[in-house]
Amino acid sequence: xxxxxxxxxxxxxxxxxxxxxxxxxxxxxxxxxxxxxxxxxxxxxxxxxxxxxxxxxxxxxxxxxxxxxxxxxxxxxxxxxxxxxxxxxxxxxxxxxxxxxxxxxxxxxxxxxxxxxxxxxxxxxxxxxxxxxxxxxxxxxxxxxxxxxxxxxxxxxxxxxxxxxxxxxxxxxxxxxxxxxxxxxxxxxxxxxxxxxxxxxxxxxxxxxxxxxxxxxxxxxxxxxxxxxxxxxxxxxxxxxxxxxxxxxxxxxxxxxxxxxxxxxxxxxxxxxxxxxxxxxxxxxxxxxxxxxxxxxxxxxxxxxxxxxxxxxxxxxxxxxxxxxxxxxxxxxxxxxxxxxxxxxxxxxxxxxxxxxxxxxxxxxxxxxxxxxxxxxxxxxxxxxxxxxxxxxxxxxxxxxxxxxxxxxxxxxxxxxxxxxxxxxxxxxxxxxxxxxxxxxxxxxxxxxxxxxxxxxxxxxxxxxxxxxxxxxxxxxxxxxxxxxxxxxxxxxxxxxxxxxxxxxxxxxxxxxxxxxxxxxxxxxxxxxxxxxxxxxxxxxxxxxxxxxxxxxxxxxxxxxx
Amino acid sequence: xxxxxxxxxxxxxxxxxxxxxxxxxxxxxxxxxxxxxxxxxxxxxxxxxxxxxxxxxxxxxxxxxxxxxxxxxxxxxxxxxxxxxxxxxxxxxxxxxxxxxxxxxxxxxxxxxxxxxxxxxxxxxxxxxxxxxxxxxxxxxxxxxxxxxxxxxxxxxxxxxxxxxxxxxxxxxxxxxxxxxxxxxxxxxxxxxxxxxxxxxxxxxxxxxxxxxxxxxxxxxxxxxxxxxxxxxxxxxxxxxxxxxxxxxxxxxxxxxxxxxxxxxxxxxxxxxxxxxxxxxxxxxxxxxxxxxxxxxxxxxxxxxxxxxxxxxxxxxxxxxxxxxxxxxxxxxxxxxxxxxxxxxxxxxxxxxxxxxxxxxxxxxxxxxxxxxxxxxxxxxxxxxxxxxxxxxxxxxxxxxxxxxxxxxxxxxxxxxxxxxxxxxxxxxxxxx
Numbered sequence: 001x002x003x004x005x006x007x008x009x010x011x012x013x014x015x016x017x018x019x020x021x022x023x024x025x026x027x028x029x030x031x032x033x034x035x036x037x038x039x040x041x042x043x044x045x046x047x048x049x050x051x052x053x054x055x056x057x058x059x060x061x062x063x064x065x066x067x068x069x070x071x072x073x074x075x076x077x078x079x080x081x082x083x084x085x086x087x088x089x090x091x092x093x094x095x096x097x098x099x100x101x102x103x104x105x106x107x108x109x110x111x112x113x114x115x116x117x118x119x120x121x122x123x124x125x126x127x128x129x130x131x132x133x134x135x136x137x138x139x140x141x142x143x144x145x146x147x148x149x150x151x152x153x154x155x156x157x158x159x160x161x162x163x164x165x166x167x168x169x170x171x172x173x174x175x176x177x178x179x180x181x182x183x184x185x186x187x188x189x190x191x192x193x194x195x196x197x198x199x200x201x202x203x204x205x206x207x208x209x210x211x212x213x214x215x216x217x218x219x220x221x222x223x224x225x226x227x228x229x230x231x232x233x234x235x236x237x238x239x240x241x242x243x244x245x246x247x248x249x250x251x252x253x254x255x256x257x258x259x260x261x262x263x264x265x266x267x268x269x270x271x272x273x274x275x276x277x278x279x280x281x282x283x284x285x286x287x288x289x290x291x292x293x294x295x296x297x298x299x300x301x302x303x304x305x306x307x308x309x310x311x312x313x314x315x316x317x318x319x320x321x322x323x324x325x326x327x328x329x330x331x332x333x334x335x336x337x338x339x340x341x342x343x344x345x346x347x348x349x350x351x352x353x354x355x356x357x358x359x360x361x362x363x364x365x366x367x368x369x370x371x372x373x374x375x376x377x378x379x380x381x382x383x384x385x386x387x388x389x390x391x392x393x394x395x396x397x398x399x400x401x402x403x404x405x406x407x408x409x410x411x412x413x414x415x416x417x418x419x420x421x422x423x424x425x426x427x428x429x430x431x432x433x434x435x436x437x438x439x440x441x442x443x444x445x446x447x448x449x450x451x452x453x454x455x456x457x458x459x460x461x462x463x464x465x466x467x468x469x470x471x472x473x474x475x476x477x478x479x480x481x482x483x484x485x486x487x488x489x490x491x492x493x494x495x496x497x498x499x500x501x502x503x504x505x506x507x508x509x510x511x512x513x514x515x516x517x518x519x520x521x522x523x524x525x526x527x528x529x530x531x532x533x534x535x536x537x538x539x540x541x542x543x544x545x546x547x548x549x550x551x552x553x554x555x556x557x558x559x560x561x562x
Numbered sequence: 563x564x565x566x567x568x569x570x571x572x573x574x575x576x577x578x579x580x581x582x583x584x585x586x587x588x589x590x591x592x593x594x595x596x597x598x599x600x601x602x603x604x605x606x607x608x609x610x611x612x613x614x615x616x617x618x619x620x621x622x623x624x625x626x627x628x629x630x631x632x633x634x635x636x637x638x639x640x641x642x643x644x645x646x647x648x649x650x651x652x653x654x655x656x657x658x659x660x661x662x663x664x665x666x667x668x669x670x671x672x673x674x675x676x677x678x679x680x681x682x683x684x685x686x687x688x689x690x691x692x693x694x695x696x697x698x699x700x701x702x703x704x705x706x707x708x709x710x711x712x713x714x715x716x717x718x719x720x721x722x723x724x725x726x727x728x729x730x731x732x733x734x735x736x737x738x739x740x741x742x743x744x745x746x747x748x749x750x751x752x753x754x755x756x757x758x759x760x761x762x763x764x765x766x767x768x769x770x771x772x773x774x775x776x777x778x779x780x781x782x783x784x785x786x787x788x789x790x791x792x793x794x795x796x797x798x799x800x801x802x803x804x805x806x807x808x809x810x811x812x813x814x815x816x817x818x819x820x821x822x823x824x825x826x827x828x829x830x831x832x833x834x835x836x837x838x839x840x841x842x843x844x845x846x847x848x849x850x851x852x853x854x855x856x857x858x859x860x861x862x863x864x865x866x867x868x869x870x871x872x873x874x875x876x877x878x879x880x881x882x883x884x885x886x887x888x889x890x891x892x893x894x895x896x897x898x899x900x901x902x903x904x905x906x907x908x909x910x911x912x913x914x915x916x917x918x919x920x921x922x923x924x925x926x927x928x929x930x931x932x933x934x935x936x937x938x939x940x941x942x943x944x945x946x947x948x949x950x951x952x953x954x955x956x957x958x959x960x961x962x963x964x965x966x967x968x969x970x971x972x973x974x975x976x977x978x979x980x981x982x983x984x985x986x987x988x989x990x991x992x993x994x995x
Contacts, residue, residue: 456676475791
């Protein structure tokens, strides 16, 4: 980590070009975006920054904003609430009964810190982040001629070895070769569903890795900035040396040609790209990033040049890659990032907590883009440790209603479909019945996932999910085979094992609550549950427990990350 | 709602009920009141069927042809049943029923990105980071669906879709997304139905506890959605989704092979047929999706061999069927995508995104049909001089008018900001006459 030595190159201001582009797209009807008193008001910045640990700095900044807005934060989350949250956020699943028990029983004052560290070393962390980033890069559907296995292998290695994020980005942007041998290329392949001269690749790369939305400037300028359409095409021209090759092979059984593999290959390209102004005039654009033009000649490897420029920081500011990743990751853990949406940053859309964002981005860059360290910092903040219960002191902090998030309590997040699947497996102990390795489990989950994917079949390769809190999701939760399995009373199942252990009903009810909700039932719940079970005839006792477990797993408390 | 409220009114009642339920009450008793309600449904109620052309259709090749222009493409215009209105030669059957349809040829909508265009056309508002606006189907669900107390299936159904959102109107007005096969995934088995009362009673306890713990609005919304889902899954109105089912009390019968053939044996055609059944059952807003319109290459080939034949068959069959059943005046039809496509034909014989001048088709709904409203210039690149241009809000205001939703309705966003119906659009005068 010799980053302090890293030469910070001064980059011309030109980047405003891409940044200020487009939440505005011709017209942004500003629904009162009151930036509360948050940002500008909390002016204690640099003075306190030096010599104070980063987490303390963030805590101070957030407290200042609470004070300015005259709200008080919620209580610290209970161990039970917090342990469930951190497992879901880092590992993508709820904790097992045993994991909850041992954490709650642990008397170490630093146990939260210890657990964060342990979870970041777990396979589940790698799996969860691999899923999230594979979805970000290629979607949940099955784009033509893209290898999900290859993409996942790439991210598994990136997160497993905790590779610096900038190296990961560089590999994704510059990748060449076979889609399983070099899994990184699947990112590019997924953006090449149409012959669109790299338009989708341009839009996606800026959005995902630089936190900027430029897609609108493909066709027209921003009304306030006459450069923008040029800049879209300048950025696009870095991607004109990309081509792909779809290879087929003969099926030995039928003799017919079938898909074999795809690869990203080099394409000779030099000089400018041409694009059409709305007026119909043709224009040229040369490869240029942040105001820096590179040699447009045939000897230049444009994507390699782009990668080099992307990881440079401009004076006093972290690279856009660092800023974008920090904003997105904060958003992943808190439900809201510092901008809304997280991938539309720039002067037109000021951050809610610029000091926190900048400080984290600086630290992230200075740590050589250490992903685990960033997550650990985020999870160690006071705000991350707060309860999701709000009260009259901070009800006003309600970003769901459009307010600027103040992070004075944890916001509820809906589980993603993958989180739900994995959590049901954990709750019902299905993972211990030993069903194949990573690949087999991954395949099962993928098959199940497909029922929720709605692909729009357009050049933006976008898709929607019906796992979105609507009736479709409720029907799956209530009636699916997956739920039937989760509440199964077959030999070997969680319910069977639990219910066949000796002990009073109260103990068993406790187990069910811990398995589903990661907490003990309170006294009222315990007594209600006992009464309900008592109403079942002895011969139907198991069915009673089954119904109770079904209800726990179908509850709002189960399906939200809180 | 009805089913939900049967449980847990107080603890004593609740426990008694669980006792009964545990002894497995027969599903049929449980469902009887549902059936009684269903019979009360009337069939001629206002509805809207939105035909959503995902990807952006080339309306210059369909509704607003430019013969003689370099942008004209490969299709010729033909006369329709509506005097003076011409459409593409690729839609001869639709031309015959054009007395019941109309074209708005001067849409000018400025959003030419798929996501933004979809949002704008469906909500009438441009995307904004601090508020999520409802798709018009959700507005209809909110305004009309809530009043149809006998309706047990969702008031906004999207067939083969999934893009719309309820926004600040709340999750219970979100579209219910189904596929055109009519099979509803994860429908309950009879055994599951028989166990529902006991399970729901327990669920209610747990959910109420979490709602009471004050964690924002989502926990309550979860309850509402479950309530809708339960109503749906035990309802005989489920038959509306399945063209092979007869439900005499609802006036639904098994669809014959002839009618299925007439609509077209493809997902768009069968989706329209399902839409008709849903509307018959009282669903006020149904969206039928036909995707794959992002024709950056090979546009004419795609239109000729696949797109236009399916459209022509589906639209003409729907209009004919609704008319024969006396429903057409109550059902307003809208055909649109997120934008049109460039008049200029690109190097791949495709057309790119274009929002500046394009067409939307409407029909039925008691509108003054058989018209082409507004015009583009000779090359289709801008709205013709002297022609009024229209926004999505104008289209939806026209739909609101046809459905009896007051056009001056104002909703309130979660921050208390007033939001005009259809963004303050005005019903298109020529259509409402």
